Amino acid sequence: MHKGKGMKFVGDSRISAERKSQIPKDYSEYPGRTEAFWPNFLLKEWLVGAVFLVGFLTLTLIHPSPLEGMADPTNASYIPLPDWYFLFLYELLKYQFASGDYILLGLLVLPGLAFGALLLAPFLDNGPGRRPKQRPVAVGMMILALVSVIFLTWQSVHVVDWEARGEANKPVPESEVAVDTEHEGYAAYEANCMTCHGAELEGGSAAPTLVGIEYTAEEIQTIAKEGTGNMPAGLFTGSDEELEQLADFIISVNESAAE
Amino acid sequence: MLQKVYDWIDERIDITPIWRDIADHEVPEHVNPAHHFSAFVYCFGGLTFFVTVIQILSGMFLTMYYVPDIENAWKSVYYLQTEVAHAQIVRGMHHWGASVVIVMLLLHTLRVFFQGAYKKPRELNWIVGVLIFFVMLGLGFTGYLLPWDNKAYFATQVGLEIAGQVPFIGEQLRILLAGDATIVGAQTLTRFFAIHVFFLPAALFGLLAVHFILIRRQGISGPL
Numbered sequence: 001m002h003k004g005k006g007m008k009f010v011g012d013s014r015i016s017a018e019r020k021s022q023i024p025k026d027y028s029e030y031p032g033r034t035e036a037f038w039p040n041f042l043l044k045e046w047l048v049g050a051v052f053l054v055g056f057l058t059l060t061l062i063h064p065s066p067l068e069g070m071a072d073p074t075n076a077s078y079i080p081l082p083d084w085y086f087l088f089l090y091e092l093l094k095y096q097f098a099s100g101d102y103i104l105l106g107l108l109v110l111p112g113l114a115f116g117a118l119l120l121a122p123f124l125d126n127g128p129g130r131r132p133k134q135r136p137v138a139v140g141m142m143i144l145a146l147v148s149v150i151f152l153t154w155q156s157v158h159v160v161d162w163e164a165r166g167e168a169n170k171p172v173p174e175s176e177v178a179v180d181t182e183h184e185g186y187a188a189y190e191a192n193c194m195t196c197h198g199a200e201l202e203g204g205s206a207a208p209t210l211v212g213i214e215y216t217a218e219e220i221q222t223i224a225k226e227g228t229g230n231m232p233a234g235l236f237t238g239s240d241e242e243l244e245q246l247a248d249f250i251i252s253v254n255e256s257a258a259e
Numbered sequence: 260m261l262q263k264v265y266d267w268i269d270e271r272i273d274i275t276p277i278w279r280d281i282a283d284h285e286v287p288e289h290v291n292p293a294h295h296f297s298a299f300v301y302c303f304g305g306l307t308f309f310v311t312v313i314q315i316l317s318g319m320f321l322t323m324y325y326v327p328d329i330e331n332a333w334k335s336v337y338y339l340q341t342e343v344a345h346a347q348i349v350r351g352m353h354h355w356g357a358s359v360v361i362v363m364l365l366l367h368t369l370r371v372f373f374q375g376a377y378k379k380p381r382e383l384n385w386i387v388g389v390l391i392f393f394v395m396l397g398l399g400f401t402g403y404l405l406p407w408d409n410k411a412y413f414a415t416q417v418g419l420e421i422a423g424q425v426p427f428i429g430e431q432l433r434i435l436l437a438g439d440a441t442i443v444g445a446q447t448l449t450r451f452f453a454i455h456v457f458f459l460p461a462a463l464f465g466l467l468a469v470h471f472i473l474i475r476r477q478g479i480s481g482p483l
Binding site: 010011012013014015032033034035036037038041042044045048049052053056057059060061063064065066067068069070071072073075078079080081082083084085086089090093103104107108115118119120121122123125126127128129130131132134135138139142146169171 | 282283284285286287288289291292293294302305306309310313329333334336337340347348350351352353354355356357358359361369372373374375376377378379380381382385386389390393396399400403406407408409410411412413414416417418421424425426443444476477478480481483
């Protein structure tokens, strides 16, 4: 095999210009301070990956992934918004020259030209020079496209109130409990249990939900007085009659939720 | 012991050349950030692949709980988010990974573009790369619907309306994607699920394989 000086390759690749079989270049033929991929360079890549992963996991932990309420096709007031990387296309279609009668322009012509040019870039920009200065047209077009995309994305979101959107679309589990505040036991619940078990028996950081429990009225009364698990005794401070009404109330909510 | 196992396999299927193809090569100085810090721009492609691997793994775990059905999809995601141990982190990784992979892909594309690294003889690999970009956008579009919350539903509705406006094939395209010319519903969810977890990943793996084989065959582009 021909080695070292005098070897000719296609471009700066390792494909021999003399149409020989594909055998990787010998290490000795590389200029400069090369490094073996395995294991030296891979270890460094591993370190970069580890640092990246730490940043990525931090992002994940700081911002839990959002979830809005279950899709409701009858909700007419919802303002749709695509994921951020489609916003520029979405915004483009709002322009007069790219919608209505001219929808073809916004839908096919402009994106088609942009993405088509991206796909065929090596054939459109086919000069020998690789430096940006040697191919001002290609570089100029790319910068123009980048600026347009960034501008359109900004246009589409700078008026959006993200916090209000998040507040208005909180996820609510579907088994929404109907709490009958007129119930005779509600007052007792409100006075003794609500601080921990929540206004809708949904539970909280200090206590579990009371919806879906399988206790009898007597057991509920016992637990209210004597506690269970992490719940201390003596939290209920009403009369025996109120205690019965309370148990009755909790069971009635459970029955309505089970329906 | 390991050496014996290696020899046993090598004697039968000759794996040493495969090893040489995959791992046994030199990394030139100009792409090594240890020598020139500015060479960190060469990391973007590898990091894109890294996030892709995160996406594949987290997605595999998500499908253990996710139910692609309009009654239960949202409930399964809510359950995942609130009840399953560490699922909030796994779903968070998949959610944020979907954005980060687009960012890294964009940076990688810009690096290759501004360095003119797509010029002869690497034209084909650039095209494969742009196709990978399109597949990734498709994965983002189909994955956005799967939690079946309001934002997912209405964004998909808009997206499908736009697809339906394409001349001649618009309606067929919509039926292919959504299962119906007007309704965004049960069929849409199952189709998007199938596209998101079977069709597009299959295309992605094929394209990635070609992308990597071409890189190894042609070598990394030289310094400017």
